[in-house]
Amino acid sequence: MQQQSGSLMQNWAALLAVSLGIFAITLDGSMMPVAIGSIVNDFQSQLGFVQAAMALHSLVMAAMYFSAGKLGDRMGQKRIFLFGAIIFASGTLLAAFSPSIWILLLGWSLIKPIGGAMMIPAASSIIVINYQGPQRNTAFGIFSAFVAAAAVIGPVWMGFIANTISWRWAFASESILILTLVYFASMVTESELNKSAKFDWLGALLAFIGLGLIVLGATLAGEFGWWSARRPFYIGEANFSPYGLSAAIVFMLSGGVVLIIFAISSVIQQRRGGVPLFDVGLFRNKLFSLGMLLGFLFQLVVGGLLFVLPVFLQSALYLNALQTGIVLLPYTLGIFIFALFSSRLPARFSTVRLVQAGLLLMLVGAIWVRFIASLELEWAAFVPALFCFGAGAGIVLSRLTGLTLSTIKPAQLGEAAGGDSTGKELGVAFGVSVLGSVFLFMMFGNVVDNYDAFYRLPVAEEQARAQAIIELEDWAARLTQEEWLAFLQSLPEAVGKAYESIVINAYLTSYKKTIEILIALIAGMLAISFVIRTRVVK
Template sequence: MAHKNQNKWSVVIIACMAIFIIVLDSSAMNVAISTLVVELNTTLSIIQSIIALYALIIASFMLLGSKLQDILGRKKTFLIGLMIYACGTITATLSVNAFMLLTGWSILEGIGAAMILPATTTIVGAAYEGKDKVTAFGIWGGIAAMGAAVGPIVGGIFTTFVTWRLVFGSELVFVAFILIFRHYLSESKPTLTWKDLDKVGVLLSIVSLILIVLGILLLTRPDYWSYVAVLLISGSILFILFLVWQKRRINNGLEPLSDISLLKNRIFGLGNLNSIIQQIPLAGFLFIIPVFMQQVAKINAFMTGVALLPASISILIFSLLGAKLSSILESKYIIMIGFIISAAGAFILGGVFNINTHIIDIIPGTVVFGIGVGLLLSQLTNLTMSAAKSDQETDAAGFLNAFKNLGYSVGTALIGVLLILGIFGGLTSGIESAGLDGNMTTKQIHDSLFNYVEKMQTVPPKISPELVPQATQIVESTISYSMKQTFNALTLILILGFIISVFIPKRK
C-alpha cells in the first residue's frame, strides 16, 4: 500500500507515465501521415494499416498480457512489457522503410503495451484503498485522456519543425524515468505456473482478432476483395471456438485464459460493446481529419495538430467533468448524453468539408464531438469494471482493454476504408465525364488516380500535364463528398451506441 505521504502518489504517477506514452502513439502519428508516406516511400493504405495494426496487436495480446500477471507477477510483467515497448520505440525511431516502422511500432510496441496496460490497472488498484483508489483511477483516466489530447499537437510540432522520429524517441525519456523509480511498484505473488496457461486459448484469441481486422483492411484494395469474406468468416468462427474452448476449460476445472462468465453480466457486456462503438468513431475521426487537412486543405502537420486541438481540449475537460457529474447523475444517462452529443458533432462535421474548408470551419463540429467523447470516456471504464467481482478484476481489465483497442483498430480500418472507397466511387466517373480521360481505359484512369491518392498527391497522375489542375480539382471535390458520407456513417454508429446504452441496467 502507498502509506508514505511524501511518496503517496508515486505508484499512480509511474503507471500514468506508461499509459501516457502508449496513448500518445495512437494520436500523435496521425498528423504525420503525409510525411510518412513521402519519407518512407510508401502509401496511405500501408500507413493506415500500420496505425490499425498497432491497436490490433494490443487488443490481440491483451488477454495473454493480463494472464501473465498471474504467472510472473504484476511488477515483473509490467517491466518486461516496458522493455519490449522500448525495443519497439528504438526500432520505430530508426525506421528506414514501412516494414521497419511496422515491426517497431505495431508489433513490438503493441506486444509491450498489451503487457503494460492491464498491469497498470492492477498495480494502481493494489496500491490504494477507499477514496485514494477513486482519486488514483481518476488521475489514471485523466492522464490517458491528456495523452490523446496533446498527441496531435506534439506530433505536429516534432513532424513540422524537427522530425516525426522524435515522437518515438522522446518516449525513451519516460521509459528511463519509470525504470529509475520502479522500486515504488509492489510485486504480486504468482498464483499460476506456465503449465496452467491456456495455450490453445491464446492462439485462438490472437489469430481470430487479427483475421477479422485484416479482412476489414483489405477492403481498401479491390484486387483482394475475394479474400475479405474468407478472413472475416474465419476470424469470427475462430473467436466463437475461443469462447467455446474457454467454457469447456471452466467446466473441466482448468484455468481459462479469461473468465468468459463476465460476458454474461449485462452491465459488463453492454459496457464493453459501447466501448467498442465509442472507439470506432474516435479512431476514424483522428485518422480522416488529418488526411483531409493535409491532402485537400494543404496544411502541414503542426497546423493539423492545431486543427485537432479544440477537440482534444474538449475531450480532456469533459472526461474530467464527467467523473464529477456521476455523483449527481446515473452513469447510464451520462453515457446516453455522450453518444447523442458526439453524434451531433459528427453530423455537423459532415457538412463542412469542401475544397475551401479552413481550420476555423471545423472547430464547432470538433468541439461538440469532443464534448460527447469526453463524457463517454469518463464513464465507460468505471461502469464496465464495476460489474466485476474483486477476483475477476484481472480478467475484466484484460477484456475491457482488448475490446477498446479492437474498437480503435476497427475504427481506423473501417473508416479509412469508407473514405477510400468513397473517393474511388466518384473519381473514375468524374474524370470520364469531364473529358479528361484522353485515350486511357477506365482501368488505366483508376490505377493512375489510385496511385495519386495513395501517395497523398505527391506524384502526378498519369494524364496529360495540361489536364492535371482539372484532375486535381476532381480528386479534391470527390474527397470532400466522401468526407461527408463518412461522417454520416460515424453519426449512425454513435446513434447505435445511444440505442444500446438505453438497455444498460441502472446500478444499485
C-alpha cells in the same frame, strides 16, 4: 493490491505510474504518422512498407490483450505492467536506433506492441484495485487526460525533433517516461496472485491467431474488397481468392472460426475444473458486455473521424499537416478538459448518466461537424463543433472503463480488462479500415461518376465502373499532393479547374456521407447506454 498509506505521492503513485505508461503508449502512436516521411527518406524505403508496419503493430496489440490480461491475474498486475514497460522501452529504443527498415519493423511493430499490450489491461486493473468510489472516478479522469495530452503533444513533439535533430530521438525520449514510471511503481504493493491453474497456452495461441486474422482481414479489406475480390491477392505467385471471395473476408471468417474454437475450448476447460485464458462466462455479465460493446463502438467512431477528417482537410481544403493538427486541437483540448472535469464531479452524479451526457455531446458535435461541411469552410468554424465532440469523448473516456469493470470480481480483473482492451483495439482497427474504406470507395466512385458526367459519357456498366475505380486508386496511390497540383497546372486552365472541382466535390460528398454514418453509430451508442440504465444498473 492495497493502496499504501503515507504521503500524497505514495497514495497516488499507482495512478502516476499507469498514467505515465499510457502517456508513453499514446505519445508513440501519435508520433508515428508524422514520422512516416522521415523514415521513408532515411531508409530509402517505400511508403507501403511503413504503412504495413503500422498495420502489423495493431495486429500484434489486438492479438496479445487476452494473454496479457490473464498473465496479470497470475503474475500480479504491477509485475506484468513493469515487464511490459521494459519490453515497450526495449522495442522503442531498438526502433529509434535501427540500422535498417527491418530492424525498425522488429522493434516498433513486434516487440513494442507486446509490451504495450501487457501494460494497458494491467493499467486499468491497477486503478480499479487501488482506488474506490470518488477516488476511482478521479483516477480514471486523470488517466484519460494523460491520453488526451499525449495525443496533443505527440505530433508536435515528433515534428519539432524530426526537423531539428532526427525522428530517432523523439522515439528514444520515451525511455525517460518509462524510467519515471518505474520509480512511482516501486511505491506500489503487488496485487494478490491467482495461481490456481497453469497458463492456458492453447487458448493464448488460438486467441492470437483468431484476432490476428480478423485484424489482418480488416486491414486488407479496403484494397481487396469486403466480400468479392476487387483485385487479386497473391501469396507467392498464386492468386488467393477462393470462389471469387476477397482474401480479406476469408481471413476474417477464418479468424471468427478460430475464436469460436477458442470459446469452446475455454468452456470445456472450465467444466473440467481448469482455468481458461478468458472466461467467456464474463459475457453473461450484462454491464461488462454492454460496456465492452460501447468501448468498441466508441473507438470505431473516434478512429473513423480521425481518419476521415484529416484526409478531407488535406485533400479537399489543401491544409498541411501542421494546419490539420491545429484544426484538431479543439477536439483534443475538449477531451483533456472534460476528462478532468467529469472526474471531479461528486458521487451523486450517476456514472451511466454521465456516459449518456458524453454521448449526447458527441452526437451534437458530430451533427455540427456535418452541418458546417463545405468547401468554403473556415478553420474557426470547426472550433466549437470539435470541442463539443471532444468534450463528450472526454467524459465517456473518463467513465466508461470504470463502469465496464465495476462489477468484475478482483480475481478476474486482468482477463476482463484484457477483453475490454481487445474490443477497443478492434474498434480502432475497424474504424480506420471500415469507415476509411467506405469513405475512399465513395470518393473514388464519385470521381468516376463526375468525370463521366463532365464529358457526357454514357453511364458505365458496373464491372467497367469498378475497374475504373481500381485504376484510379492505383494512380492516386503513386501521386503526392504536390504532383497532383502540378498535374492540374499542366492542363488547360478550364480543364484543370474542372478536374479539381470533380475531385474536391467528390471528397466533400463522401465526407458528408461518412459523417452521417458516424452520427448513426453515436445515436446507436446512446440507445445502448439506456439499456444499461434500465436493465443493469439499479
